[in-house]
Amino acid sequence: MSVIYDRVALIGLGLIASSMFWAIKRAGLAREVTGYARSAETRVIAREIGLCDRVCDSAAEAADGADLVVLCVPVGAMGAVAAEIAPKLMPGATLTDVGSVKRAVIDAVKPHVPPMVHFIPAHPLAGTEQSGPRSGFAELFDNRFCIVVPQKGTPEDEVQRLERFWQGLGSFTERMEVDHHDLVLAVTSHTPHLIAYTMVGVADDLRRVTDSEVVRYSAAGFRDFTRIAASDPTMWRDVFLNNKAATLEILGRFTEELFALQRAIRRGDGEHLHAYFTRTREIRRGIIEAGQDTDAPNFGRHPEKAR
């Protein structure tokens, strides 16, 4: 692998940016990587652990002279950051982001993008339930998909350059239309997160079952929900506020379907339940065959320590 962008600026130093840094270094995709985080504490940690070749004290300083600027902040903060760095963006530079929502980010960022800068929104479909500058690792994007959402008028070779960069980070790239992206993600990510948050909240709130019971008996299924319900609250607040329409649409379909199953339970309609549960097995098989999950039982969890 060789250098694709001379200088890359990472704005925001959480899970995604820190993983990008280690993956850039692994593959030698840039000569220099600058970084900026709003929190002074995060900048201190970044300097301490060698995250970024140069940690800057402002977003504008980090972006100054970069060939590729990556916005890695929560979706709700993208617009303000874009406004701040705009004056420093070099002609010919590419501005991209890693936001989980694309329509709202484009609406917020685009007005600030100078004419000679290529704005190419993107979204790597990778993450863990952990967050912060210490949570990153070089393998995060390996065999995951990165969706690129090119805008009209962007030169094809600059889009391909960004795609080569993401491939260098370990990902497969796919192009998608902006609203379709937001709908697909509402199904595969946003609604599942909201449902997991809800289920964990209900369990926590129930007076007749103690938290300690929920915790002790969680291996019966509940614990699978708690992983994504432990994800970064700010990031997820912003996702839901900025992908309202698609999330509410899928939630509507979800409750409709849930009510149908609820009715089958109430009426004792075992056939309906059995047919439904048989169908859902197939989807998991597809995910495993596509290499998007492990086929080891229990996600290959290792035996945990005794209490």
Add this chain to the structure above:
Amino acid sequence: MSVIYDRVALIGLGLIASSMFWAIKRAGLAREVTGYARSAETRVIAREIGLCDRVCDSAAEAADGADLVVLCVPVGAMGAVAAEIAPKLMPGATLTDVGSVKRAVIDAVKPHVPPMVHFIPAHPLAGTEQSGPRSGFAELFDNRFCIVVPQKGTPEDEVQRLERFWQGLGSFTERMEVDHHDLVLAVTSHTPHLIAYTMVGVADDLRRVTDSEVVRYSAAGFRDFTRIAASDPTMWRDVFLNNKAATLEILGRFTEELFALQRAIRRGDGEHLHAYFTRTREIRRGIIEAGQDTDAPNFGRHPEKAR
């Protein structure tokens, strides 16, 4: 560890029974283990892989002369199996089960239990998304909880004997009152399964997003739901039909809470969302501290093969 029951009979040879067999052998908890499965194919596989010391061609034959008979069939089949084996149960023997629901199993089994037999319902909180005679492994119950639901009049030393047996299989044992068991499991297992089935069904059914998109982009959260939605359909149909009241109660709480979050999204109430998402992180921390899940990011999933 030494022999706790001279002869153990496993009725039904799926994930739980096959794991029990290997764990019994690992610890030497019985002198002989007999087994029976309704399906002739399962009995052939069992004989082939050495599952059980003796595979019988009827449940009654397997139970004949056993000190401990374990009903490992779907909840809806427990009553019929109990009726079938009742005439062969030895005076002084213990009859137990591994059903995920306790009130319905007790109602179905108890009428058939001969006077000198100790009926001690139990429920090991362990499982994987896989099923069948080949899916078992000796470590399944290690550090998991087994809930014992003793009935009035059962001698304390026979309850303790069954608890020692489960401890020998690797589990912690806890006693619980029958209706409380069914409520706790509705929260920690039954409702989460129903919700996971629903979410996977919705994704599969959505015309505007293809199955292949759902599969490819599942790593963004969705795939966590698919594991438990791949569980055995017959077992789960029976669970919902036999724990109606508690499951419907928790589902009611769930939809109430989901509607509140849905409303917060619609109204753009970021504070409500953020506070909710912050609270749910704590529960996961508790589960990890209790040794009921791994603290490795992404459940410690190993990098998957490329597509």
